[in-house]
Amino acid sequence: MAKHHNSTDPEAQYRESLEGASNGTGVLAWVAHRAKPHTPPWLMTGAAGIGGSLAWVPAHGSAGYAVGLTLGSVGLTAATWWAGKSTTPQRRLHSAVTVAAGSAWFTGVALAGWNSLTFGAFWIGGAVLSLSWNVRQVMRRNPDAVQAATDADGSLLEKVKLAGAKIRRTEVEPNRVTADLVLPAGELTNDDVTKALGNLASGLDVATTAVRYLPDPDSARRGTLTVVPKDMLADVVEWEMPTNVGGSIADPLVIGRYDDGSPLMLWLPGDPQAGRNATHLLICGMSGSGKGDGALNVLTEIMGRRDVIVWLSDPKAFQDFGPLRPGLDWAVEGGAATEAMVSAVQGVIPARTRWLGAHGYRQWTPQAAEPQTDPAHSCRKGRACGCEGMPFLVAWFEEAANTLRFMGEDAFTGAAQEARSAGMALVISLQRPSHDQLSTSTRASLPSVLTFGLDPRDEGMALPGPVLDAGAHPGAWSNRRPGYCYLVTPGVDEQRHSAPGRTWRFTGRAARVMEQLAAWAQRNGAKVDPITAKAAAATVGNAYTQRNGQKDNADASDDPYEGSVYVEQDQDDDMAGRVDPEDTGLDPQAELPPVPDSLASFVLAGPSSVPDFTPEEARAAMDAIVAGFEQAGVMVIGPKDVMEQAEQFGRSRPWVSGEFRRLVEDGRLVPAAQKGRYRIVPAPALV
Known part of the structure; x- marks a missing residue:
């Protein structure tokens, strides 16, 4: 019985091939075994002879066949030459000559x-070509070359202070060499290799980022060394259109390519079957590093999916995202409007989580975005509920440094920690992920990062320590290589985390395609579900219902209390028992008493002199001021925002602060993320 060996040493494989029985059967088996790898060229020669004989029957004497076969021979030879451009020059030339000779002989014998x-020509030429490929195959095993390579590797490893390290297995791809490295026991550790990566790159004469090392998590002296000798990212590739228009947000977002030519992909929702967690995304990169194009790659991929809605804050007034704005569910330009969006994100999380749990989803999946016709995902026992589906929600905060300065470094911490279970993903984009802009708690809640060129001092906040140790170095690019990036995200092999990639370039020609994409999203994309819409309206009122200049039809109910996340709803229940006892006799639909003329004229037009308000009139004036902010859609305010109007009726800052405390106790205001700022609770949600 033949023995099976798993050695990867070329010399050991050669010695193993010589083993075998010495009797007649053993010799024949050994000859057959040794000859088998060399038979393909001879089989192809024989196939050409049979094919030429068969082709002679219809082709002889035909001028049309003569022209066609000649052109076919030339075309096949050119195609072989073109296809061999990624191989060595010797292999390319050998292949082209073989195809040219074979096709020429086939044409001649057919005619x-x-x-x-x-x-x-068949006998001599076919034999010569077949033998030439056999010789090439035999020459691949070169003991001298193997020894020279081993000596060279040892010499290089010794120079970079890794003497004694052994390369056990090498895998060579078109533009990628991967080797298993074993360090001498008790002398070196994986940390020594990571420290030597720069010297290895120097010894191999490649870029610093072309050499990576991934330690074996189960060993302190084993790992995988990867070298990419040629930078395939140097050529700029322009963005043309999203890769999967009409697909699901659960499918990968393809935003560029790695340095070995493979696609650069990320996922936002989780996948229970694949064991992949949902994620939030941090996009960072200094000015000129290509972060804007990278963000456009991600956003256009998202907007091309059928089961996702996007909320976007852009303090730059949509300078880059303008063509996409019509396809967004909610778009604001920063400041107080962004505060309202952050509050809405926080407000919809419990409502969405409650809905997903009631329908049997432990996390969001594409089935959650469809009408709920499956009894296994029903909020009613024993039958399908038919509820409208819930699309995935992406809350995107562009140039978030402005928002963080305005709201505080912990503005996104709470939402980032809770939103993943609610079928939501936060995308935070800023230039510098430094400690003075982004809190450690918020950074820890953003598992994925797409980082472009950075100041070297910010690398530790952008990328995890193991990725930096493996060879990632965005500080080496700065803003000199726009579009170059690293991607760390669930679902991508750890070896790829330290592999450079590059996103597609957006040019002026992309604006028209982005406009078409926004129009497609308006017509065919997901619409906000009632649960999310009502929760947002109950949290920030007009800031959401009148977003983008239009009233949301999902909230145009005749009953202002229907669907409020602050009021538990039962089919057979009414509002009884849900109001204070002293208000039992009040009609919630009745008109409020008119405001005194003097107070109304003051609130609407401002006084010509300081009026002498009673305490009750002053409180009514404050209530009217807050209502005016709500009517204008400004849902997050602070004492400084009302001081100018309060001073007009003779009230000071301490009085205003006291009124804010009163409004908080009454439930009209709720403390916002930033200290000293308060969110207005929409009037219907107060009941």
Whole structure:
């Protein structure tokens, strides 16, 4: 019985091939085994002879066949030369000559049939070509070359202070060499390799980022060394259109390519079957590093999916995202409007989580975005509920440094920690992920990062320590290589985390395609579900219902209390028992008493002199001021925002602060993320 060996040493494989029985059967088996790898060229030669004989029957004497076969021979030779451009020059030339000779002989025998010339050319030429490929195959095993390579590797490893390290297995791809490295026991550790990566790159004469090392998590002296000798990212590739228009947000977002040519992909929702967690995304990169194009790659991929809605804050007034704005569910330009969006994100999380749990989803999946016709995902026992689906929600905060300065470094911490279970993903984009802009708690809640060129001092906040140790170095690019990036995200192999990639370039020609994408999203994309819409309206009122200049039809109910996340709803229940006892006799639909003329004229037009308000009139004036902010859609305010109007009726800052405390106790205001700022609770949600 033959023995099976798993050695990867070329010399050991050669010695193993010589083993075998010495009797007649063993010798024949050994000859057959050794000859088998060399038979393909001879089989192809024989196939060409049979094919030429068969082709002679219809082709002899035909001028049309002569022209067609000649053109076909030329075309096949050119295609072989073109296809071999990624191989070595010797292999490319050898392949092209073989195809040219074989196709020329095939054309000749098909037209002229067998004669002394075609027979001699077949016998001699076919044998020579077949033997040339056999010789090439045999010469691949070169003991001298193996020894020289081993000596060279040892010399290089010794120079970079890794003497004694052994390369056990090498895998060579078109533009990628991967080797298993074993360090001497008790002398070196994986940390020594990571420290030597720069010297290895110097010894191999490649870029610093072209050499990476991934330690084996189960060993302190084993790991995988990867070298990418040629930078395939140097050529700029322009963005043309999203890769999967009409697909699901659960499918990968393809935003560029790695340095070995493979696609650069990320996922936002989780996948229970694949064991992949949902994620939030941090996009960072200094000015000129290509972060804007990278963000456009991600956003256009998202907007091309059928089961996702996007909320976007852009303090730059949509300078880059303008063509996409019509396809967004909610778009604001920063400041107080962004505060309202952050509050809405926080407000919809419990409502969405409650809905997903009631329908049997432990996390969001594409089925959650469809009408709920499956009894296994029903909020009613024993039958399908038919509820409208819930699309995935992406809350995107562009140039978030402005928002963080305005709201505080912990503005996104709470939402980032809770939103993943609610079928939501936060995208935070800023230039510098430094400690003075982004809190450690918020950074820890953003598992994924797409980082472009950075100041070297910010690398530790952008990328995890193991990725930096493996060879990632965005500080080496700065803003000199726009579009170059690293991607760390669930679902991507750890070896890829330290591999450079590059996103597609957006040019002026992309604006028209982005406009078409926004129009497609308006017509065919997901619409906000009632749960999310009502929760947002109950949290920030007009700031959401009148977003983008239009009233949301999902909230145009005749009953202002229907669907409020602050009021538990039962089918057979009414508002009884849900109001204070002293208000039992009040009609919630009745008109409020008119405001005194003097107070109304003051609130609407401002006084010509300081009026003498009673305490009750002053409180009514404050209530009217807050209502005015709500009517204008400004849902997050602070004492400084009302001081100018309060001073007009003779009230000071301490009085205003006291009124804010009163409004908080009454439930009209709720403390916002930033200290000293308060969110207005929409009037219907107060009941």
